[in-house]
Amino acid sequence: MSYRGSAVRRGEWLEVMPGKLPQNIDGPSSAVHLWLKETLGMHPKLISRLARQDEIKLAGDRIRIRLFPPRDFGFEPIWTELNVLYEDDYCLVVHKPAGIKVHPTGNERQPTLAHRVAAHYMGQGEQAAVRHIHRLDEFTSGPVLYAKNEYAQLFLDEAMSVKKIERVYVAMVQGTVQSPAFRIDAPIGRDRHHAGRQRVSETGKPAATQVTLLETLQDASLVRVTLETGRTHQIRVHMSHIGHPLVGDALYGGSTRYFDYQALHGEALIFPHPLTGETIEIKDPWPLEFTELHRRLAW
Structure with a gap:
């Protein structure tokens, strides 16, 4: 899966220019669905739901897809420091400090990463559900990957299951x-x-x-x-x-x-971008306490 053509977000909709659609005897609608699956890597379940809700539209040489509908955060936004390592319309990667949980489990001593990410979205005026793709132990530091919409979540969940996320x-x-x-x-x-x-x-x-x-x-x-x-x-x-x-x-x-x-x-997270398939490599520098421990243990 790799799409390097024009892709423009317009509010809740993504506009793409597919070029020549694949031939499909069932008509243009099915050809669009086939292109979304094979070129954008869109999950069939999502294609089916969007089509049912009339959220896939063919307009001349463009396909319009409602990929960015507003969603509840799912967690209470709590304002505190958040180190963003990478962000676009599809993905967010943030640094998780040691001692912070990725999401609530019922016995937190302080806001979790999920609460912080919800506050980050709110601060940007973005209504996106907080969807982590993987977890880290409470006292392990490092990058955590989030999907900012259902399309990205389904793509990245699949990438994780087939070991394309390193x-x-x-x-x-x-x-x-x-x-x-x-x-x-x-x-x-x-x-x-x-x-x-x-x-x-x-x-x-x-x-x-x-x-x-x-x-x-x-x-x-x-x-x-x-x-x-x-x-x-x-x-x-x-x-x-x-x-x-x-x-x-x-x-x-x-x-x-x-x-x-x-x-x-x-120290590093490597994953394929949901839209382009491009390999994204995010590096997370050692935290101060890890650097200090290394200094103490060095010969």
């Missing part, structure tokens, strides 16, 4: 990692003896993690980690499983001598 992390782990690069392939499931904890288990779900050694530190190692799957606590579980728990990660055997929570930061 998440790259850096972590400081205990001990000296010996191998310069390796892969951990070990299934992960719930730990029946410890609520809120996961463990490597033969009956768990498949999980694979790529690890690259970046630097040997004082009684620790700096590693870059890429996820092949997205299991709960995957990096923390896998690194603990091989004897290198994350610095500060008490839940999985890490020492809190130097850090109060897991030393894990998402």
Whole structure:
């Protein structure tokens, strides 16, 4: 899927110029639907709903699609600092600080990222639902991707399910990692003896993690980690499983001598753009506390 032609947003509508539509014996309407599916990558469910509501219109050499209807935020807007890393009409990527939850779970001590994103939309006069595409643990920092409309959400959810969205992390782990690069392939499931904890288990779900050694530190190692799957606590579980728990990660055997929570930061997020298919790479610089920990552990 790749569309590099003219695409102009006019209020709630997107206008595109498809050029020559595919031949379709069922008529121009079906040809438009086929083009939306094959060229824009639009989900058939969304095409069907928009067509039913007369929100796809062929006007001369243009197709008009109502992709940006107003939607409730879904969360109370709460004004607080938000670091926006990327934004357009389809996607939003923001930095999540350590100690902030992505969305409410009922026992928050402060506004979640969802509340902050809702306030960001309100501040821009934008009525969009807050739709996260992936999550980070409460004490993991890094970029979080949001879809700003249903078209983008369906596209990015599919991209996530077929592993077209790449998440790259850096972590400081205990001990000296010996191998310069390796892969951990070990299934992960719930730990029946410890609520809120996961463990490597033969009956768990498949999980694979790529690890690259970046630097040997004082009684620790700096590693870059890429996820092949997205299991709960995957990096923390896998690194603990091989004897290198994350610095500060008490839940999985890490020492809190130097850090109060897991030393894990998402440094890059790579995803295909919903409209153009262009690869978007967003980098999130190390937060101050992560940089300070690295300084303390450096030889």
